[in-house]
Every structure is written in structure tokens, then in C-alpha cells.
Amino acid sequence: MSWYGSFxxxxxxxxxxxxxxxxxxxxxxxxxxxxALMVITFIAALLLPFPGRQRRKENP
Amino acid sequence: MSTTEIDRQWTTRLRRRAAGKLPPEKLLPDKQxxxxxxxxxxxxxxxxxxxTVVIATGCLLAIRGPQxxxxxxxxxxxxxxxxxxxxxxxxxxxxxLWGKYFMAAWRGGRAMxxxxxxxxxxxxxxxxxxxxxxxxxxxxxxxxxxxxxxxNSTGVGAFFNVLNLGQMLMWHIVLxxxxxxxxxxxxxxxxxxxxxxxxxxxVPKATK
Numbered sequence: 001m002s003w004y005g006s007f008x009x010x011x012x013x014x015x016x017x018x019x020x021x022x023x024x025x026x027x028x029x030x031x032x033x034x035x036a037l038m039v040i041t042f043i044a045a046l047l048l049p050f051p052g053r054q055r056r057k058e059n060p
Numbered sequence: 061m062s063t064t065e066i067d068r069q070w071t072t073r074l075r076r077r078a079a080g081k082l083p084p085e086k087l088l089p090d091k092q093x094x095x096x097x098x099x100x101x102x103x104x105x106x107x108x109x110x111x112t113v114v115i116a117t118g119c120l121l122a123i124r125g126p127q128x129x130x131x132x133x134x135x136x137x138x139x140x141x142x143x144x145x146x147x148x149x150x151x152x153x154x155x156x157l158w159g160k161y162f163m164a165a166w167r168g169g170r171a172m173x174x175x176x177x178x179x180x181x182x183x184x185x186x187x188x189x190x191x192x193x194x195x196x197x198x199x200x201x202x203x204x205x206x207x208x209x210x211x212n213s214t215g216v217g218a219f220f221n222v223l224n225l226g227q228m229l230m231w232h233i234v235l236x237x238x239x240x241x242x243x244x245x246x247x248x249x250x251x252x253x254x255x256x257x258x259x260x261x262x263v264p265k266a267t268k
Contacts, residue, residue, distance in 0.1 A: 034151070042155050045099035052097060 103156035110149035117142040126196045165257040173250040180243040190232035
């Protein structure tokens with residue numbers, strides 16, 4: 001098996017997708033993962049220091 | 061030609077108006093205010109960068125056609141680049157939207173900047189949807205047959221037929237990209253005209 005074949009085997013895409021059911025909410029796990037990643041990115045963007053921020057604050 | 065006649069020409073009036081609203085140093089500024097030094101401000105330009113890759117890979121797909129993007133290794137690679145750049149485009153655009161929403165980025169006469177962003181977002185959803193139904197494979201057939209009843213129930217199906225591959229492809233590669241790119245250009249120019257919205261605590265200082 002080629003290297004990308006082995007990599008693809010880690011993420012089997014030929015099976016049925018997994019879904020989360022909660023009351024009227026019906027969402028695929030893949031979409032939940034993407035939404036969670038966006039929330040994490042958003043929080044990280046607010047909290048992580050930006051390179052050169054202090055220098056720019058001193059010389060606006 | 062007299063000076064009065066030159067002053068009356070639409071080219072003169074348009075040039076003066078454009079130069080007055082957006083002088084070169086404002087169009088391509090050397091520096092931004094210090095509050096822009098935050099990761100939350102990078103997602104707008106990330107969206108723009110992703111859009112550039114989307115358009116470039118889309119042009120390559122248009123040149124070579126479906127046979128190429130379904131069967132050759134380079135075609136599959138470019139097809140994947142097109143898909144993943146769209147994923148990054150939406151990912152960055154949503155984080156950009158959240159950031160601007162919580163900054164209330166429509167403050168200070170920036171309502172039109174906000175609204176062009178909103179309409180670009182909605183147009184992009186349409187572009188992504190027509191892309192899914194234009195793949196010309198079983199996946200696109202499945203999506204279009206699943207979508208038709210929903211679309212028809214809104215009454216839009218009378219002139220927007222998701223089962224019509226030719227029509228969907230034209231919407232995907234001509235109409236929607238044209239609108240999205242035009243609105244993006246207006247959005248960026250409005251950001252240049254009005255400037256990046258300041259954080260809440262800087263508003264009193266800025267208005268002093």
C-alpha cells in the first residue's frame with residue numbers, strides 16, 4: 001500500500017457517516033468537529049499574543 | 061477644450077471623487093492602528109487568500125474539464141485544492157464574521173461594509189451549493205435530487221433548477237463568482253475608506 005493509501009486508511013470515507021441526535025438537532029460528527037475547531041480558533045485568536053504587539057503599542 | 065468642459069466630463073468628476081475618497085496612501089497604507097495587532101484581525105485576509113486559491117484552481121478546472129478532474133492524478137489534486145481552499149475560505153470567513161459581530165463592526169458609519177460582508181457570505185453559500193451539484197458524479201446527482209424538493213417548495217425551482225447541470229454549472233462558474241468577487245472588492249475598498257473598526261475602549265479616545 002502506498003503512503004497515501006495508508007494515510008487514507010486512517011480516515012475511512014466509504015462507510016456511512018456518524019451522526020449526533022439531540023432533540024430536533026441532527027448533525028454529522030464531521031460538522032461538529034469543524035464547528036468545534038472554529039470556536040477553538042476564535043478563542044485562540046483572542047487570547048494568543050500577536051508578534052510585535054508591544055512594539056506597535058509603543059510606536060502606534 | 062476649455063477648463064469648464066474638462067471639469068464637466070464624467071471621467072474628471074469620477075477621478076476627483078475617487079481620489080478624494082480613497083487617496084493612494086489610504087488605498088495601500090504603510091501601517092495600521094496598533095489595535096490591529098491581534099490574531100482576530102487576520103481572518104479577513106485569510107478569507108481573501110483562500111478566495112484567490114479558489115478562483116485560481118477553479119480556472120484550472122474550467123480549462124481542463126470534468127474528464128481531467130475525475131481521472132488524472134493532477135486533475136484530482138487540483139480538484140482537492142479547490143475543495144480544501146473552499147473549506148478554509150468558509151472556516152476563516154466564519155471566524156472573521158464572529159470577530160466582527162462581537163466588535164460591532166458596523167459602528168462609525170460602517171453599515172455598508174458589514175452588509176456587503178453579509179451578502180458576500182450568502183452569495184458564497186450559493187456558490188458552494190452549486191459547486192456540489194456541478195461535480196458531475198454520483199455525489200452531485202444525489203445532492204441535487206435531495207435538494208430539488210426543498211428548493212421547489214420555496215418556489216425558486218421555477219427558474220433555478222438544481223437538476224439542470226448546465227444551469228447549475230453556469231451559476232457556479234459565472235454568476236455567483238462574479239457577484240462574490242465584485243462584492244468582496246467593494247467590501248475591501250469600504251474597509252480602506254472607513255478604516256478598521258476600533259475596539260470599544262478606544263472609541264471615546266478616537267472621537268475626542
